Amino acid sequence: MQKLFAEMKKRLENKEDLVLVTVVASSGATPRGAGARMLVGKEGRVTGTVGGGTVEYRSIQLAVEAIEKKTSSIKQFTLQKNEVEDLGMICGGNVTLFFRFISGNDGEMLRLCKTALEQFNEKKTTWLITELTDGSDGVIGLYSEKLGMVGGIAPEAAGCISGQTCVFEYGGKKFYAEQILFSGFVYIFGGGHVAQELVPVLSHLDFRCIVLEDRPEFATRELFPDAADLKVVDLENIHEMEQVTASDYIIILTRGHRFDQIVEEQALRTPARYIGVIGSASKKAAVEKNILEHGFTRADLDRVTAPIGLMSIRAETPAEIAISIAGQLIAVRAGAGAVS
Numbered sequence: 001m002q003k004l005f006a007e008m009k010k011r012l013e014n015k016e017d018l019v020l021v022t023v024v025a026s027s028g029a030t031p032r033g034a035g036a037r038m039l040v041g042k043e044g045r046v047t048g049t050v051g052g053g054t055v056e057y058r059s060i061q062l063a064v065e066a067i068e069k070k071t072s073s074i075k076q077f078t079l080q081k082n083e084v085e086d087l088g089m090i091c092g093g094n095v096t097l098f099f100r101f102i103s104g105n106d107g108e109m110l111r112l113c114k115t116a117l118e119q120f121n122e123k124k125t126t127w128l129i130t131e132l133t134d135g136s137d138g139v140i141g142l143y144s145e146k147l148g149m150v151g152g153i154a155p156e157a158a159g160c161i162s163g164q165t166c167v168f169e170y171g172g173k174k175f176y177a178e179q180i181l182f183s184g185f186v187y188i189f190g191g192g193h194v195a196q197e198l199v200p201v202l203s204h205l206d207f208r209c210i211v212l213e214d215r216p217e218f219a220t221r222e223l224f225p226d227a228a229d230l231k232v233v234d235l236e237n238i239h240e241m242e243q244v245t246a247s248d249y250i251i252i253l254t255r256g257h258r259f260d261q262i263v264e265e266q267a268l269r270t271p272a273r274y275i276g277v278i279g280s281a282s283k284k285a286a287v288e289k290n291i292l293e294h295g296f297t298r299a300d301l302d303r304v305t306a307p308i309g310l311m312s313i314r315a316e317t318p319a320e321i322a323i324s325i326a327g328q329l330i331a332v333r334a335g336a337g338a339v340s
Contacts, residue, residue, distance in 0.1 A: 001128075001180040002120045004039050007047045008102070009113035015104035016041055017070070019063035020140075022098045022130060023050050024074070024167070024176050036165075036178065042067050055095060063099055072101045072138045098176070100130065100138040112142060112151055119144050119181055123208065125247075126181040127161055129153055133173045145183065164334060182333060184247030184273070185210050185228065187240070189263045190254040191218030194278065197322035198251070200226045205326060207249075207333075212240060214259075235259050244270035249329060251308065252277040261287045268300050274332045276308035276325065305338040312340065 011018060023036040038048035038056070040063035050056050055077050062075060076096045102109050119126045124146045131139040131153065141151025149155040157175065160168040164179040186202055188195050191213040199209045203226035210229045213219040219230045231240060235254065244250065250267045252275070254260050260277055264287065267275045277284070284306040291301065309315060309324030331339045 001037070002117065004037060004048050005113045005116045005120070008039055009110065009117065011041060011046070012102070012104060012106065012110040012113065017067045017104045018046070018102040019066045020100045020102060021048075021050055021059050021063055022100065022176065024096050024098050024132060038063075040064065040067070050097060051095075055097075059097055059099075066099045066101050070101055070103070072136075073099050074132065074134075075099065098130065098132055098138060100140065108152070109140065112140060115144075115147070115150055116142055116180070119146070122146065123183055124181065125179070125183040127177045128180045129157070129161075129175050129177045131173055132167070132176050136173070143177070182206060184208075184245065184249065186249040186251060186329070187212060187244060187272075188251045188253060189213075189235070189238075190252065190259075191215070191223060192253060192255060193318040194253050194321050194325075196223055197318045198253075198325055199224050201322050201326045202329065203227075205330065207329060210240075212238065236262055238263065238266050241266045241270055244272050246271040246273055248272050249274040249332070250276070251325065257283055257287060261290055264304065265291060265294060265296070268296060268303065274329065274338060275304045276328070276338070277304060277306040278308050278321070279306060281307065305340075310340060 008018060019040045021038040021040060036050065038050045038059065039046040040060055042064060044064065045060050050059055066073065074096060076094055078094045116126065124144050127143040129141045129143060139152045141149055141153035143149050143158045143161060149158050154171060157170040160170050161177045166177050168175055168177065186207045186209045188198065188209055188211050191211050195211060199211065202209050208228040210231065211219055211224050211227045212231045212233045214233060214235045216232050219232050221230070224230055233240060250272045252260050252263050252267065254263060260279065264277055288301050305328070308328070309321055310327045313324055315321045315324040328338055331337065
């Protein structure tokens with residue numbers, strides 16, 4: 001999404017007309033879509049995707065036509081069985097897309113792009129909100145935890161936002177809200193094989209990872225080019241734990257039971273939304289026994305997910321374990337809890 005805003009900003013600065021295509025099909029009240037937005041210029045697709053295949057091909061054609069006509073519209077596609085499978089994102093036999101025309105002279109949209117990019121730089125939780133009312137021009141705004149509502153949408157409408165994506169009505173108007181930026185960091189303790197597989201996966205999913213190691217050779221840019229930060233720390237006295245907030249995740253992948261326990265005890269003193277520890281069920285029992293003896297309670301330990309990751313997929317290799325952990329963090333971020 002950051003790339004989309006950067007590209008939109010550049011083209012609006014060059015006074016180019018654009019169309020922003022958004023998937024707004026829903027199952028119940030929850031929009032579904034993987035890569036639900038696509039930016040189109042007069043020459044065709046610029047960046048983003050609405051799922052590929054026939055629907056995307058036709059959407060690009062319609063977007064180019066919308067640029068020629070300088071109009072916004074909502075279109076519904078009825079999908080054949082193979083098209084539903086190809087898209088892999090729509091529950092049901094149709095998909096609805098909103099084609100939002102953006103004039104190259106739209107100074108308000110240019111300012112909105114600049115504001116969105118500033119929020120990405122500051123790592124503040126942000127939603128993109130698009131009006132879908134029939135006959136409207138599709139007013140677009142942002143809601144940021146720092147700035148509140150930005151754009152031509154009533155500030156009070158922010159109270160209707162629920163979850164990462166939602167369709168809501170306010171003041172007789174219909175809106176689509178999509179969370180485009182998540183605050184919070186993933187603190188990964190240990191820079192071994194699992195961490196090396198995990199960081200690129202999480203980074204691709206818009207999690208910002210900080211790798212913390214007591215061995216300098218395992219905290220390098222060569223090993224972790226995608227990490228937001230790398231730190232060499234004393235695992236027995238981790239000052240960085242003081243920075244952990246209720247929006248953050250802690251993943252413990254150190255090189256041994258002793259260090260895992262030391263880090264886990266420090267993690268339990270933070271308000272982290274998720275604490276996960278790698279290891280077997282027998283290791284978990286032994287570590288819990290020691291931690292209870294150090295003054296922690298069963299309620300404290302209930303905050304810990306161990307063994308970490310989705311057990312149902314039976315991950316074994318470092319790459320598979322990384323996928324299982326990533327799946328669990330996706331569930332937590334979506335509000336489903338640490339599913340196993």
